[in-house]
Amino acid sequence: MRGGQVAARAPVIQFTNCRILRGGALLREDLWVRGGRILDPEKLFFEERRVADEQRDCGGCILAPGFIDVQINGGFGVDFSQASEDVGSGVALVARRILSHGVTSFCPTLVTSPLEVYHKVLPQIPVKSGGPHGAGVLGVHLEGPFISREKRGAHPEAHLRSFEADAFQDMLATYGGLDNVRIVTLAPELGHSHEVIRELTALGICVSLGHSVADLGTAEEAVQSGATFITHLFNAMLPFHHRDPGIVGLLTSDRLPAGRRIFYGMIADGIHTNPAALRIAHRAHPKGLVLVTDAVPALGLGNGRHTLGQQEVEVDGLTAYVAGTNTLSGSIAPMDTCVRHFLQATGCSVESALEAASLHPAQLLGLEKCKGTLDFGADADFVVLDDSLHVRATYISVGLCSALTTCLWWG
Amino acid sequence: MRRIRGTRRGLLCAWVYIRVLRLRATRAGWGRSGLVGVGCSSCSSVGRASGSTGLNLSWKLCVTIMRLVILDNYDLASEWAAKYICNRIIQFRPGQDRYFTLGLPTGLPRNHPESYHSYMWNNFFKHIDIDPNNAHILDGNATDLQAECDAFEKKIKEAGGIDLFVGGIGPDGHIAFNEPGSSLVSRTRLKTLAMDTILANAKYFDGDLSKVPTMALTVGVGTVMDAREVMILITGAHKAFALYKAIEEGVNHMWTVSAFQQHPRTIFVCDEDATLELRVKTVKYFKGLMHVHNKLVDPLYSMKEGN
Numbered sequence: 001m002r003g004g005q006v007a008a009r010a011p012v013i014q015f016t017n018c019r020i021l022r023g024g025a026l027l028r029e030d031l032w033v034r035g036g037r038i039l040d041p042e043k044l045f046f047e048e049r050r051v052a053d054e055q056r057d058c059g060g061c062i063l064a065p066g067f068i069d070v071q072i073n074g075g076f077g078v079d080f081s082q083a084s085e086d087v088g089s090g091v092a093l094v095a096r097r098i099l100s101h102g103v104t105s106f107c108p109t110l111v112t113s114p115l116e117v118y119h120k121v122l123p124q125i126p127v128k129s130g131g132p133h134g135a136g137v138l139g140v141h142l143e144g145p146f147i148s149r150e151k152r153g154a155h156p157e158a159h160l161r162s163f164e165a166d167a168f169q170d171m172l173a174t175y176g177g178l179d180n181v182r183i184v185t186l187a188p189e190l191g192h193s194h195e196v197i198r199e200l201t202a203l204g205i206c207v208s209l210g211h212s213v214a215d216l217g218t219a220e221e222a223v224q225s226g227a228t229f230i231t232h233l234f235n236a237m238l239p240f241h242h243r244d245p246g247i248v249g250l251l252t253s254d255r256l257p258a259g260r261r262i263f264y265g266m267i268a269d270g271i272h273t274n275p276a277a278l279r280i281a282h283r284a285h286p287k288g289l290v291l292v293t294d295a296v297p298a299l300g301l302g303n304g305r306h307t308l309g310q311q312e313v314e315v316d317g318l319t320a321y322v323a324g325t326n327t328l329s330g331s332i333a334p335m336d337t338c339v340r341h342f343l344q345a346t347g348c349s350v351e352s353a354l355e356a357a358s359l360h361p362a363q364l365l366g367l368e369k370c371k372g373t374l375d376f377g378a379d380a381d382f383v384v385l386d387d388s389l390h391v392r393a394t395y396i397s398v399g400l401c402s403a404l405t406t407c408l409w410w411g
Numbered sequence: 412m413r414r415i416r417g418t419r420r421g422l423l424c425a426w427v428y429i430r431v432l433r434l435r436a437t438r439a440g441w442g443r444s445g446l447v448g449v450g451c452s453s454c455s456s457v458g459r460a461s462g463s464t465g466l467n468l469s470w471k472l473c474v475t476i477m478r479l480v481i482l483d484n485y486d487l488a489s490e491w492a493a494k495y496i497c498n499r500i501i502q503f504r505p506g507q508d509r510y511f512t513l514g515l516p517t518g519l520p521r522n523h524p525e526s527y528h529s530y531m532w533n534n535f536f537k538h539i540d541i542d543p544n545n546a547h548i549l550d551g552n553a554t555d556l557q558a559e560c561d562a563f564e565k566k567i568k569e570a571g572g573i574d575l576f577v578g579g580i581g582p583d584g585h586i587a588f589n590e591p592g593s594s595l596v597s598r599t600r601l602k603t604l605a606m607d608t609i610l611a612n613a614k615y616f617d618g619d620l621s622k623v624p625t626m627a628l629t630v631g632v633g634t635v636m637d638a639r640e641v642m643i644l645i646t647g648a649h650k651a652f653a654l655y656k657a658i659e660e661g662v663n664h665m666w667t668v669s670a671f672q673q674h675p676r677t678i679f680v681c682d683e684d685a686t687l688e689l690r691v692k693t694v695k696y697f698k699g700l701m702h703v704h705n706k707l708v709d710p711l712y713s714m715k716e717g718n
Contacts, residue, residue, distance in 0.1 A: 030537070046532070
């Protein structure tokens with residue numbers, strides 16, 4: 001946070017010849033930035049009577065708010081769920097590398113793990129502002145261990161848990177504390193889940209429903225208790241059924257609290273969700289769609305075989321398999337690829353696609369005043385995109401982090 | 412270069428005058444041609460670097476003149492006016508010590524939630540590279556309003572007077588907020604608004620008459636008459652009677668825009684609809700002069716290519 005005095009002396013930078021995403025539309029406007037914040041040029045003109053200190057020509061590109069990834073398990077060989085001595089440098093590596101994907105803020109995600117891992121790792125991932133060193137850490141996303149056995153997916157069965165009698169304390173003991181935690185994914189059909197959801201919501205932690213066999217009624221009650229997110233819709237939950245839509249039915253439920261919007265994560269890599277399913281969800285509830293990568297450590301490693309912890313993984317283009325098999329081993333599509341694929345698969349507007357990766361996750365986390373938007377006063381985290389939504393440059397609290405003139409190999 | 416509306420209907424509020432500063436007079440240093448593009452969508456690309464003598468000739472021959480320029484519709488009238496202003500500024504050859512002082516209307520009453528500062532910013536200032544210190548707007552929130560008006564007049568004098576004043580008229584023939592009955596030698600002052608004006612302004616306040624301000628700061632008729640050149644933009648059938656009173660009847664303080672019959676250099680730019688109350692003879696005469704008038708905007712000069 002910069003003091004007002006310092007900010008007033010900081011140079012004013014004017015980004016010209018661009019289209020900015022503001023108010024849900026791409027406007028032919030200049031973007032003005034000072035001291036790491038988006039500046040209102042009108043006030044600058046009339047009250048301070050100043051002009052820009054520097055003008056940067058954006059070559060007709062699109063300027064969008066920096067992408068926010070609320071579910072990413074690692075990347076570039078780093079696994080967030082691994083209890084190493086230096087978790088911090090692993091997080092920092094990922095934070096730096098995802099800038100080139102247009103991601104300026106993220107939630108490192110821990111899958112179901114033994115207690116020791118939580119106790120060791122969580123304190124080493126503090127909330128941290130972004131900068132030229134890397135994307136900002138908004139807080140940790142804890143996916144598990146309070147999830148359904150049947151829908152655990154790739155989570156290790158041995159470490160799954162259900163709530164004991166004093167559910168919230170049980171959870172605290174499991175994680176070793178909730179500092180640094182931003183999102184918790186749990187299965188609402190577990191006993192005592194409602195009191196946990198209420199306690200977490202009261203602490204300002206976002207509760208997400210996922211890896212669950214809950215029916216729609218249970219899911220609705222969970223939302224009434226405070227849940228606001230669905231973890232990777234369609235995956236690891238009961239399939240939609242016309243007489244019991246399950247968690248998927250939350251998208252069009254009429255039993256949600258008034259004024260509350262339910263958000264849902266979608267992995268739009270073209271592999272984990274059929275484009276038709278993506279379209280159904282988007283058409284049913286476009287304002288709640290949050291693009292996530294759910295990326296695994298193989299993200300960014302390039303084609304070929306890689307050893308990740310105990311696993312051997314084969315990467316081929318956008319797909320990662322358990323080596324020697326046809327079993328998917330998690331997603332490795334970077335966020336900008338997800339945005340492009342989402343745009344192409346749904347046929348939505350460029351503005352909608354960009355908002356799904358920036359504004360909606362910011363709204364989910366209650367950060368829409370300073371993240372996920374280019375409104376005046378917001379943090380100056382933004383990404384420069386060409387018309388096909390390839391990342392040309394990423395700006396974070398305005399330092400220029402990476403200016404790419406060619407798209408990434410899987411673009 | 413973005414297209415900017417060259418005119419605005421129902422020009423209502425206190426006037427702003429801006430000093431248009433060309434940062435450098437040489438060819439090399441124009442930077443953005445924003446200022447050149449005042450109202451010009453094509454200024455920077457279309458202009459030819461022909462010698463300026465041809466155009467200047469028509470100026471020199473017609474130093475004192477009233478022109479009535481009639482275009483087919485609102486868009487063409489706007490474009491013509493914009494090109495004219497563009498050419499005027501360029502021909503003036505502004506520079507470091509030579510400022511072109513442009514007077515403009517704002518179009519929104521003060522106290523509007525958006526404020527005329529926002530209006531001027533969004534519709535003009537953000538598109539050009541003017542030094543903010545050279546933009547002067549009457550401040551309706553000043554503690555001593557009369558002192559604010561006097562200071563404004565002083566600033567105009569210090570700037571060497573206004574080179575070109577661009578404005579419109581109301582259906583009652585007023586210029587700026589100089590309502591019927593205003594003195595034709597009036598200066599910048601606080602003015603009570605006529606009911607017609609208040610009704611016309613209501614649309615900016617969600618139709619709630621009680622919210623519309625009843626007073627406004629305005630430049631006076633005399634202030635505008637002191638400008639070296641005046642351009643009045645008049646479009647739409649609802650202005651037709653006012654235009655008739657302005658140029659076919661006598662000078663009359665009930666139709667304050669008629670004062671410009673006594674101004675040495677006035678140009679009225681209008682569309683067909685605005686001429687509906689004029690004599691056919693008048694319209695035919697001035698339409699017949701369009702080939703002369705069009706020489707004022709063609710060729711369209713460009714800062715980039717230099718003159």
